[in-house]
Amino acid sequence: MILLEVKNLTKQFGGLLAVNRLDFSINQGEIIGLIGPNGAGKTTVFNMITGTFRPTLGEVIFMGEEIGRLKPNQIAQLGVVRSFQLTNLFGDMTAIQNVILGSHQKSGVGLWGSLWNTKSTRRKEMECERGAIRTLEFMGLVEHQKMLAKNLAHGQQRRLEVAVALAAKPKVLLLDEPLQGMNHEEVRDMLNRIAEIRREGKTILLVEHNMRAVTSICDRVIVLNFGEKIDEGSPQKVMQNPEVIEAYLGVEE
Amino acid sequence: MNKRSTTVWIGYGALLGLLLTIPLFTDEAYVFHILCLIGINIIFACSLNTILNIGELNLAHAAFMGIGAYASTLLVMRLSFSFWLAMPLAMVAAAIISLAIGFLTLRFKGAYFLLFTFLFAELVRILLSNFWIGLFGGIPGLTNIPRPSIQIPWLFHLEFSSNKDFYYLILVMVVITVFVMRRMDQSRLGMVFRAISQSETLTESIGISSMKFKILGCAIGCLFAGLAGSLYAHFVRIITPADFSIHAVLTPIAYVVVGGMGSVFGPVIGTSFLMILSHFFLREFGLYELLLYGVIIVLIIRFMPEGLISLPRVISPWFGKLLTRE
Numbered sequence: 001m002i003l004l005e006v007k008n009l010t011k012q013f014g015g016l017l018a019v020n021r022l023d024f025s026i027n028q029g030e031i032i033g034l035i036g037p038n039g040a041g042k043t044t045v046f047n048m049i050t051g052t053f054r055p056t057l058g059e060v061i062f063m064g065e066e067i068g069r070l071k072p073n074q075i076a077q078l079g080v081v082r083s084f085q086l087t088n089l090f091g092d093m094t095a096i097q098n099v100i101l102g103s104h105q106k107s108g109v110g111l112w113g114s115l116w117n118t119k120s121t122r123r124k125e126m127e128c129e130r131g132a133i134r135t136l137e138f139m140g141l142v143e144h145q146k147m148l149a150k151n152l153a154h155g156q157q158r159r160l161e162v163a164v165a166l167a168a169k170p171k172v173l174l175l176d177e178p179l180q181g182m183n184h185e186e187v188r189d190m191l192n193r194i195a196e197i198r199r200e201g202k203t204i205l206l207v208e209h210n211m212r213a214v215t216s217i218c219d220r221v222i223v224l225n226f227g228e229k230i231d232e233g234s235p236q237k238v239m240q241n242p243e244v245i246e247a248y249l250g251v252e253e
Numbered sequence: 254m255n256k257r258s259t260t261v262w263i264g265y266g267a268l269l270g271l272l273l274t275i276p277l278f279t280d281e282a283y284v285f286h287i288l289c290l291i292g293i294n295i296i297f298a299c300s301l302n303t304i305l306n307i308g309e310l311n312l313a314h315a316a317f318m319g320i321g322a323y324a325s326t327l328l329v330m331r332l333s334f335s336f337w338l339a340m341p342l343a344m345v346a347a348a349i350i351s352l353a354i355g356f357l358t359l360r361f362k363g364a365y366f367l368l369f370t371f372l373f374a375e376l377v378r379i380l381l382s383n384f385w386i387g388l389f390g391g392i393p394g395l396t397n398i399p400r401p402s403i404q405i406p407w408l409f410h411l412e413f414s415s416n417k418d419f420y421y422l423i424l425v426m427v428v429i430t431v432f433v434m435r436r437m438d439q440s441r442l443g444m445v446f447r448a449i450s451q452s453e454t455l456t457e458s459i460g461i462s463s464m465k466f467k468i469l470g471c472a473i474g475c476l477f478a479g480l481a482g483s484l485y486a487h488f489v490r491i492i493t494p495a496d497f498s499i500h501a502v503l504t505p506i507a508y509v510v511v512g513g514m515g516s517v518f519g520p521v522i523g524t525s526f527l528m529i530l531s532h533f534f535l536r537e538f539g540l541y542e543l544l545l546y547g548v549i550i551v552l553i554i555r556f557m558p559e560g561l562i563s564l565p566r567v568i569s570p571w572f573g574k575l576l577t578r579e
């Protein structure tokens with residue numbers, strides 16, 4: 001079943017064609033890798049799917065509904081949640097507060113109830129906190145729950161970002177270079193966790209530079225270069241494609 | 254209730270007790286005049302802090318206080334409403350106008366928002382000075398605003414005509430304001446406000462409409478600005494457009510920053526400290542008053558960038574050093 005589909009997606013910044021007539025679809029439960037050299041338009045695709053940019057042309061269809069013209073928060077409420085390429089957390093809040101905020105929209109904690117501190121709200125808030133602790137456990141951060149997000153190590157911050165996104169109960173999780181700046185150990189750990197998220201039935205779209213990571217966990221990869229799709233298929237097949245090798249490594253003279 | 258919060262509550266109780274018994278120590282009208290002004294400024298600083306909490310600086314905040322003041326005054330003097338009805342209506346008026354203004358201007362961020370609020374502040378001032386002079390009183394403003402009173406036939410009659418009586422009214426309003434601010438700060442609402450000020454993109458990406466919350470935050474802030482305005486009008490009994498111009502927001506910004514931005518008690522401490530300083534102590538220095546005032550503000554910001562509220566944290570290492578040296 002197709003969960004997310006982009007059709008003829010195009011973004012033009014002035015004279016620059018950042019993404020050109022891109023088509024792809026993601027099935028329920030898949031992990032798709034979106035790869036390509038720097039400036040290929042991967043993050044622009046992310047920004048269009050999540051509503052940060054409006055597509056110049058084309059459409060984004062999520063569960064049969066056009067979402068390309070919605071606002072970021074509306075898209076997130078439908079179940080398309082992203083992480084960011086550059087670490088983006090509520091730095092002056094603790095890890096657990098970050099995750100609680102992630103789950104706020106789906107938690108049913110009403111503002112008036114919270115303001116008057118009613119019994120039913122307190123119960124919901126407790127539930128919310130338990131949920132946050134489960135999410136932190138899942139991402140291996142439970143022992144750091146009381147630390148301020150800005151004081152966590154880089155690898156932990158990146159895991160916390162995924163935890164925040166997960167707390168928003170996504171149907172499709174979009175991860176923008178979650179492995180960036182990590183060492184080998186952390187990369188392996190993160191990949192295991194992403195595989196685990198997928199086993200829980202989530203669909204994942206991953207932008208990543210780390211080739212080994214992409215080939216090890218993705219079902220399919222889509223290769224972008226200069227805003228256009230140059231190949232799509234299983235990681236093994238794509239890596240054989242001379243055009244892909246050329247885009248990544250350059251041509252042998 | 255744990256031990257720490259019990260201590261904190263005892264502290265609040267003691268402070269409140271002290272404030273309630275001030276009239277036993279002194280009878281001077283001037284002291285109560287200043288205390289009332291401090292109270293009004295605390296309410297205003299708290300309301301300004303609400304908006305600073307969502308990460309925006311509202312230069313038109315005094316204009317919303319002005320809207321509250323004029324609304325309350327006109328309701329009482331022209332339509333002979335009771336003050337007790339006019340005050341909440343003035344608050345609602347300020348909040349509703351801020352909803353409209355917020356809807357238009359909060360889509361702009363940082364400097365652009367600042368410029369729009371500057372524009373609005375000037376708009377309100379010019380409107381009040383030059384238009385419908387019969388109603389608003391023009392540049393001289395409105396005078397002889399009555400002080401409120403409570404009258405229950407045959408039961409009791411309470412006039413807030415003296416500064417001392419008005420002081421109690423203001424004390425009650427300050428306590429209510431601080432209580433609401435504290436509840437808000439501890440609730441989900443305060444958490445979302447802080448989240449928006451720290452990363453609006455992340456707030457949006459987890460499904461929270463930052464626009465909705467920013468408008469709401471502004472409206473809550475302006476509600477209390479309206480309260481401060483209404484109290485000010487009926488306390489001072491003269492209001493002019495200049496009282497609520499852009500200049501009127503600058504000193505309260507200093508109060509909030511010196512006290513500690515973002516915390517509930519920061520604005521309370523900052524306002525009390527700076528106002529007591531300038532009205533009771535710096536008066537002695539004549540010409541040098543403002544100079545000293547400025548130096549003190551600069552020193553506080555230099556050594557306590559998080560405001561006076563961080564004083565225990567700033568000085569505790571000092572004490573540690575002294576102890577280890579001995």
